[in-house]
Amino acid sequence: MKKIRIVKNVFMVVSMFIFSIVIPISAIAGDYPKRPITIIVPYSAGGSTDIQARMIAAHMKTKLGQPVNVINKPGGGGAIGMVAAKAARPDGYTIILTASGPVSVTPFRTNAGFDPLKDYEFMAQLSSNDFSLNVNSKSGITTFKEWAEIATKDPAKATYATPGAGLQIHLVMLELLEKMNLDLPHVPFNGASEAIGQLLGEHVFSAMVALPDSITQYEAGAINTLAVASDKRHPNVPNVPTIKEQGYDVVAGGWFAFMAPKGTPKPIIEKLNSSIAYALEQQDVIDRYKKLGLDINFTNPEALKTFVTNQCNKHSAIVKKFGL
Amino acid sequence: MIENILYGLSFAFSLSAIFANIVGVALGITFGALPGLTSTMGVALLIPLTFGMEPVIAFSALLGMYIGSVYGGSLTAIMINTPGTPAAVATLLEGPGLTAKGQGRKAMEMATIASFVGGFFSCMALTLVAPQLAKVALSFGPPEYFAISLFGLSIVIGLSTNELLKGVIAALLGLLIATIGIDSVSGTVRNTFGIPELLSGVSLVPALVGLFAISQVLLKLEEWVETRVETYSPTVPISGEKDRLTLKDMHNNFWTIIRSSVIGTFVGLIPATGGGTASFIAYNETKRTSKEPEKFGSGHLPGVAATEAANNATTGGALIPLLTLGIPGDMVTAVMLGALMIQGLAPGPLLFRDNMPIITGIFIALMLANVFMLILGFNSLRFLSKIVALPTGLLLSFVSVLCLLGSYAMANSGFDVLVMVCFGAIGYILTRCGFPLAPLLLAMILSPLLESNFRRSMIMSQQDFSIFFTRPISLVIIIITILFLTKTIWDETRRRLKKARSENINKVSSIS
Known part of the structure; x- marks a missing residue:
């Protein structure tokens, strides 16, 4: 007897559970949203x-x-x-x-x-x-071309920081460096703030971060933004060229x-x-x-x-x- | 200048700003005291509510929350042996011991005063010498981070007196656990066993709640099962009026608090380090310089003074690089960066040039938040000190439920609850086998800094170890670490020899 009751109860619970899933799916669109x-x-x-x-x-x-x-x-x-x-x-x-x-x-x-x-x-x-490529303004580098020259001359010292290994920004840098035929040491950090902080402290040579993360420092003159990775120049930094303008077809954001x-x-x-x-x-x-x-x-x-x-x-x- | 200060005062002392500040502090103390709910979460949840507010009012609330929550963690740590926040873990070393002696209220009063002094000290540092100190924050590159985390890890020895080997084993276990997740340098996935929830590693908060709180619950439960004593009795005697903080205590701990405030401010201003690290370093320094180091470990007031002054001193410290450079000094200030942006106050050098009245207002709001913390804190102690009067059974259930809720709320994740339970079991087993838990947690906190910065340094130097010894700051920290280690080991060996000799003498005398 007891066994039957248990089976019955289990059946009840299971069917209630199924109903609770099925019913909300069938009640769609018209009066959405109800909750x-x-x-x-x-x-x-x-x-x-x-x-x-x-x-x-x-x-x-x-x-x-x-x-x-x-x-x-x-x-x-x-x-x-x-x-x-x-x-x-x-x-x-x-x-x-x-x-x-x-x-x-x-x-x-x-x-x-x-x-x-x-x-x-x-x-x-x-x-x-947008993504931006930056150097510390104390480095004296003001253009993408200068950066590329120094990096080609002494690639071992031309480290670049990103907000993290394997993130989209890292992929963009890899894509760019491959097109430039360069192999630079990558120093990944935890987030853009850390990467920018390390660039400000001159512990890395350059850093690629999202534009909103670098623009304040750029406006303050602490860093030089060399290029953005977008298709067109960004209205907030009209003087900064795109990477595309520099002859490398890298467009990302x-x-x-x-x-x-x-x-x-x-x-x-x-x-x-x-x-x-x-x-x-x-x-x-x-x-x-x-x-x-x-x-x-x-x-x-x-x-x-x-x-x-x-x-x-x-x-x-x-x-x-x-x-x- | 004077004009700016007057503007700042009028902003920060406006009725709505004061109200926001007090509400922030009160919420903060609650958030900090509840295990699992952290300062970071409190501030993050408050930000959307401040979207429409004036900047100084918004920051009165946010800073109040920040200050209150860093302090609030100490209360639960002292009264119920449960860390409210990661920053309060070091307070577990002495706080609960004091409560067990019936001096819970005294310990909390000490914590409140120390937190206030620490917080206020760092706030003054922020107001007066922020630009100079910000240079220190910038001088820390990967090799320096590696050196400072190595120094932090050497504290394991100080945390495991008499149990040196077991302490080191616990620390190694912590380092091992910290390897779980995506490796931040290569980006490869390590030791996750295919569980997506482990991709970002073992969450620190559920782990520490499990390690310290749940393991305690299990130990108490075991005690009850073994002895079957009536649990409907208070855990420990309620501290009477006698055991209050005296002027003499304040006098004795004066230098401890000042020293810890300095440590806290410095650790706070170095990005990516926070209250947890600061309080462990301050605790260790206090123990090292103390005339009676043997008293530490079972409820010694200077221990609480040190950890609480240090963790609250990280607040002003962490705000220094945030406001002057736009680089957050810890997790909480990283969240505040968003709040500043949305107020149109992009932090960095230009902030001080363009928005001086608002910045002055924010500084004053921070000072006020510390004062409100002192007042609200002291007033809540009278009730809080009665918590221990609860019957053990009730208290344990209460703690367990809080831990469960807290670890779920951290990331709305059932998996984190599981993490907490597992670490409860680990903590219980380790404690029963005589392993200290603090080294394990310290290793978990420091491991990400230690490992990734070691590897970043090696990338920077083309795999040349000399990078750690050719940069002045890194070299100095490494030398200090080595000296510290040698001295501790030397002292320990001498102490053991002495003990062995006196035991022999005792044996001889008892035989004769």
Whole structure:
């Protein structure tokens, strides 16, 4: 008798569990959103991804009429947050604000537990930043050409710092150095602040970091920014040439984008996309982006998908070539 | 100049700024005291709320949170033998011992005063000589970082008196654990056994909560299972009015506090090092220079004074490179960098030229935060000192739940809870086998600095070891380390010989 009761109870629990998964999936789009939305941020609170998520969330809330919460799932170079987003229910109530590193670099270097192109729906690109190559202004080097000459003459001393080994910026440097036929010693640090600090202390010869991380020091005259890796010159530093202008076809930059678990219904993606667009039009958001030094760069889901696919192909090829 | 100060005063003393400051300090003390919730997290969570505020009001709240949380960690460390934050770990060496003697309140009062002096001292250093000190921060390259972490690691010896071998083994275990995760120099993945959660290494906070708090809970539980004593009784006697901090205690610890404040300020201003390292170094210095080093380890007041002055002194220290150079001095100030940017105050040399009134306001807010910490801290001690009056069973359950919540909240990760439980077991086993835990944690804190900077130095020098001995700062630190090690080992050997001789004499006399 007792055994039967246990079986019955187990059956009840299991069926309730199944229902609880199935029902929310079937109730889609029309009256979305009915409850609070969660944005996963694959980095710690207080970083630039987190700050963007919280700024956007505040305005998405007004547009969607439901609270939008930000939850940090840091770790593994963003992999932990990506895996959490992959595992979330594809009902539009859990989305992720992620960045170029976790999406297009990490999964090609190690088994991170997700496939960026197969496990997610693309929603919207949000913003981007340029990468800059810098030297300490005490070095007297003011142009990319001078830097290249010294590096060619004495490559052993021409160290370069990056915010971390195997990060996107490191890949860009490898790509550039290969085109220049140079092999310089790489000194990776933990984050851009450390790399810039070491450059200021003249412990490294040059450093490549994201432009927002170097621009203050450039404006203060402490460092010379020799080139940016973008397609066009950046309006904040109009006097700094691009690497392309110097004759090396290296075009790269960091980007931030919203993605959702695979299977999230299209109408929901569209609705979220337009609420993100709305947030990016608000004056206070525009002002804060300017202060952070990040460039607003909004795209629709299709454009994001093509862009990310290209980025993944490009980065996986570099990773393979250099055996990272 | 005077005009700037007046503006600064009017910003920092505005009603809303003072209110924000007090709320920040109160929240900070709570955050710091709860195991698992750290200063970094507190400040990060507060930042979005300050988006719309005036800069000085925003920073009153953030700095209040920072100061309060660094101090708050000491309270849990002293009262319930649980580190509230990584910076408070060194306080575990003496704090709980004092509580066990019924001097918990005295220890907390000492911690409060020491934190205030340390915090205020570093704040004055920030206000008066920041640009000069910032040069020190810049002079630290990879070889210097390697040297200072080597020095930090040599403290293991001071932390494991009588158990030197076991202390070294514990430290080696810590170094081994720290290799887990993505190697920061080559970028390769090490010892993760395919678990993505381990890619960024074992999270420090859950590990330390497990090591120190959960292992204590298990030990107490074991005691209860063995003896079956009635647990519905207070753990230790409540400290009476007699055991309060006296002027004599303050007088005796005056130099300890000043010395530790200087250590804390210097360690704070070197980027990538923080309160944990500073308090261990200060503790070791205090023990080394003490006339009665044998008293350390089982509840000695100067130990608490040293660690708490040092960890709060890192606050002003860490703000020095942040504000003058735009290079954060520790994890918390790294988060504050974002807050400064969003206020349009890009830190660096130009900040002082363009925004002097606001900077003066921020300096004054920092001083105020230290004062509020002193006042709020002292007022909370009366209630906090009664925690130990709780029945053991209740207290242990309470601690376990807090640890569980804290380690989950750190990164919203169930895996971290698992890490905490595992380290609880490791801590329990190690303690039962007589291994000291502090060396293990110290090694975990220092290992990333030690290893990556060794390798960065070798890259810089084309694999030439001479880089460590040809750069003056690195050379001096390495010489100090060697002298320190030789002296400790020499003293220890002499002490043992003496002990062995006196034991022999005793044996002889008892036979006759």
